[in-house]
Amino acid sequence: MAKRTATRPGAGTAAEAALFADYDPGPYFCELTAARAGDGGATATVRARLAAIGLEALRARAAVAEGELIDLGVTFTVYSDATAIDRILPFDCIPRIITAAEWDHIERGVKQRVAALNLFLHDIYHGGKILADGVLPRELVLGNANYRPEMEHFPVRFGTYVHICGTDIVRGRDGDFMVLEDNARTPSGVSYVVENRHLMSRSFPDLMAGMNLRPVDDYGRRLHAAMAEIAPEGVDDPEVVLLSPGIYNSAYFEHVFLAREMGVPLVEGADLVVERDHVWMRTTAGLRAVHTIYRRIGDDFLDPTVFRPESLLGVPGLIGAWRAGRVTLANAVGTGVADDKAVYAYMPRIIRYYLGEDAILANVPTYICREKPGLDYTLAHLAELVVKPVGESGGYGITIGPRASRAELETARAALLADPANWISQPVIDLSVAPTLTEYGIRPRHLDLRPFAVTGRETWVLAGGLSRVAMREGSLIVNSSQGGGSKDTWVLADEVLAEGPG
Amino acid sequence: MAREPVMLARYAEGLFWMARYLERVENLARLIDVTQGFESPGREAESWHALVRINADEEDFARRGHTPGADAVKSFYLADAANPTSIPASLEAARYNARTLRPLISTEMWRQLNMFHRAMSAIAPEEMQGDRLSRLCTRIKEGVQTHTGITEGTFFRDQGWLFYRLGRLIERADQTTRLLDIRYHLLTAPSGGEEQRVAELARWGGVLRAAAGYHAFRRIARPGFTPADVVAFLLVDHGFPRSVGLCVSEMEAVLGELRARWGLRGTVRSLELVEDLRAALMGRAVARIIEGGLHEFLDAVQKDLIALGAEIGTAFFRDWRPNAAA
Known part of the structure; x- marks a missing residue:
């Protein structure tokens, strides 16, 4: 056993007081300083250990840790104004802590939501009982750009459409968890969950020592198992591949990560060929059959003979092979209709409709501008609301009322009036904060949480998820494309500290 | 139990070329080093132009507006990323291939190449002069040799x-x-x-x-x-x-x-x-x-x-x- 230093200060020491002296989370729930039942002293221990390290040493070690991300090429690509820049996802070295009880709640909520999403997708592609019953407007589903008629009456194994789901969860002032959106197409970020943990354990072993944390390194194995499970029936030892748009994609690092963790080839469209309704990959020894494709390219680009004819990323004939039952695609085609921001508003009702249960994780209140009451309310309260386009992702096109200038509000108003159905609005959520290392010292920054659920026959949720942090003061936008960073997310196992608080 | 690993044709090609580009970098550093050693007083330009000749780069060298001379040749091979036979261009190509191979190569291989590439993509003019040139060549050789050693020790x-x-x-x-x-x-x-x-x-x-x-x-x-x-x-x-x-x-x-x-x-x-x-x-x-x-x-x-x-x-x-x- 490692020797423990006798001088490590406990909670509430002078050093801690100094490090957190100026720290004021304001009205927001703080993930590290709020008193929480069931943390077994973990948050106090982490605060004390941070204080023992001290601000300057934290800065120096954080800089080394970020340098390591650059050396390792753990980067994503940002596209704007025709330039492409490789960036690291800024890593904040102060972990975010989730208690065992909190996690149990989140995990059950995520599983419930994934179950409802899959039942919903199965239903709408098999006649649409929920539409006939008037639970949500027919045109919202059938008129949705992400609704795929190709999927109608097409069977998928275990009724699973959303094999990989990322659920964006925020925490209000009172600490309650709420779902902000579902990502049922190709959610990204899981690589950072695992990489952040590795980085943390290399760079801050003293922060982690003795903490009994739920591990995160099982993701690849679980994902591979699910991908093998969903392969077409009767295939022994199925060949799984990850289909990537290639190295110029902003999430290429994640594609590499997933392929490596699963131990499967990362293929590009041109590596695959469809012959006799089977999908094959080109190897040095000729063609080899492929059974499950974890595709990280959008529906529109999958098959130029069915969707966008100009797509070079996809594989001609792929949809035909899929429909012939020779290959499985994960996620299924047409899941985008379920994670649409307009459909999101109906999720509590969708959950109740299929599962006969209330939603374990609440929605953020949402006004649907395609409906007149929603539009009227939004226009009347524009300065208080967050207005979001329904089709976009990555934080683009959002107007935050209380932060917007008069001109920005008028622009938003014009856009709303021009195409109300394209918009929803939500009250500003007082996202929780966590102490974050900034140039001014330790400061509160807003953050969210994206757990990742993997579903084959059953659903498994990776403990924790990606904590995305808005690195700018006061900012609520956590997206990596908009300057967000991330934190290591610790889910405490039941017995919190093996050796008691440091 | 164990599965027979498949080899995508694209991966095989990437590995073949990654190795070629890196070997090219090492050898070019050797050639530059030996050329400096061969410089004879008053005939430097001639010695350096031999380098261009043996690489069959005469046309490119002229087309890119260089005039024969020690500095031009050194810069053509050590700093001109637009010259496809230069060291920065070869390293760029090696790293490009390595990026496509990341699912396959070891993290240690990738990391070293990533860092080597970064270090060599900005060679300052003064590093190509006098006694510093030989040291630069040594650094380049050792960068490739480090790659080779890591590969020998980690690649499946x-x-x-x-x-x-x-x-x-x-x-x-x-x-x-x-x-x-x-x-x-x-x-x-x-x-x-x-x-x-x-x-x-x-x-x-x-x-x-x-x-x-x-x-x-x-x-x-x-x-x-x-x-x-x-x-x-x-x-x-x-x-x-x-x-x-x-x-x-x-x-x-x-x-x-x-x-x-x-x-x-x-x-x-x-x-x-x-x-x-x-x-x-x-x-x-x-x-x-x-x-x-x-x-x-x-x-x-x-x-x-x-x-x-x-x-x-x-x-x-x-x-x-x-x-x-x-």
Whole structure:
């Protein structure tokens, strides 16, 4: 056993007081300083250990840790104004802590939501009982750009459409968890969950020592198992591949990560060929059959003979092979209709409709501008609301009322009036904060949480998820494309500290 | 239990080229180093232009607006990323391939290459001057050697390793022929007095040093060795890792393993080409080769290696793609 230093200060020491002296989370729930039942002293221990390290040493070690991300090429690509820049996802070295009880709640909520999403997708592609019953407007589903008629009456194994789901969860002032959106197409970020943990354990072993944390390194194995499970029936030892748009994609690092963790080839469209309704990959020894494709390219680009004819990323004939039952695609085609921001508003009702249960994780209140009451309310309260386009992702096109200038509000108003159905609005959520290392010292920054659920026959949720942090003061936008960073997310196992608080 | 790993054609191609580009970088650093050593007073430009000539870059060099001279040549190869045969361009290509290979290569390989690439993409002009040039060349060589060592110690030994080695061996053989070519005219120089003979041998010593073969050569050379012995050493020696002959023998072994262990039947034609190459090298005494014209012989070997590379590409890589790396 490692020797423990006798001088490590406990909670509430002078050093801690100094490090957190100026720290004021304001009205927001703080993930590290709020008193929480069931943390077994973990948050106090982490605060004390941070204080023992001290601000300057934290800065120096954080800089080394970020340098390591650059050396390792753990980067994503940002596209704007025709330039492409490789960036690291800024890593904040102060972990975010989730208690065992909190996690149990989140995990059950995520599983419930994934179950409802899959039942919903199965239903709408098999006649649409929920539409006939008037639970949500027919045109919202059938008129949705992400609704795929190709999927109608097409069977998928275990009724699973959303094999990989990322659920964006925020925490209000009172600490309650709420779902902000579902990502049922190709959610990204899981690589950072695992990489952040590795980085943390290399760079801050003293922060982690003795903490009994739920591990995160099982993701690849679980994902591979699910991908093998969903392969077409009767295939022994199925060949799984990850289909990537290639190295110029902003999430290429994640594609590499997933392929490596699963131990499967990362293929590009041109590596695959469809012959006799089977999908094959080109190897040095000729063609080899492929059974499950974890595709990280959008529906529109999958098959130029069915969707966008100009797509070079996809594989001609792929949809035909899929429909012939020779290959499985994960996620299924047409899941985008379920994670649409307009459909999101109906999720509590969708959950109740299929599962006969209330939603374990609440929605953020949402006004649907395609409906007149929603539009009227939004226009009347524009300065208080967050207005979001329904089709976009990555934080683009959002107007935050209380932060917007008069001109920005008028622009938003014009856009709303021009195409109300394209918009929803939500009250500003007082996202929780966590102490974050900034140039001014330790400061509160807003953050969210994206757990990742993997579903084959059953659903498994990776403990924790990606904590995305808005690195700018006061900012609520956590997206990596908009300057967000991330934190290591610790889910405490039941017995919190093996050796008691440091 | 264990699954037979498949090798995507694109991966095999990427490995082959990554190895080639890195081997090219190491050898170019060797050539630059030896060229500096050959500079004779008043004739620097001529020495440096030989480098352009043996790389068959005369046209590109002129087209890109360079005028012959030490600085222009050094900058063309060390700093001009737009010159496809420069060290920054080769490293860029190696890293590009490594990026596509990240699912396959070890994290340690990727990390080192990523850092090496970054360090070499901004070589300052003053680093190319005087005594700093040789140190720069050493850093470049060591960067590639570090890669080689990490690869040897971490890269999984399946087909990919064999394609990686093929790329390296073909490039290394090619580069050794170019290193020999830089001095071939010495062989035809009229024989002068003892003083001139010693000077000439010293220059050949420089060639051997550039190839890291000086001491090995001295171990096996007779005291009265001639330039032809040096040529024989670099062309056909069985123990020297950079000799063309050893590279060719290893290519044959690698292709044989791809066939026997991995069942790749597309190796037939490549094996024939390698046998032909070996026959050309080993089939007659080096003295006869020199008599027949060393430069012409080296040129023919280079053409054979190009044909071999093309055959491997056709047989195993994604030659169905018009933009296959070349």
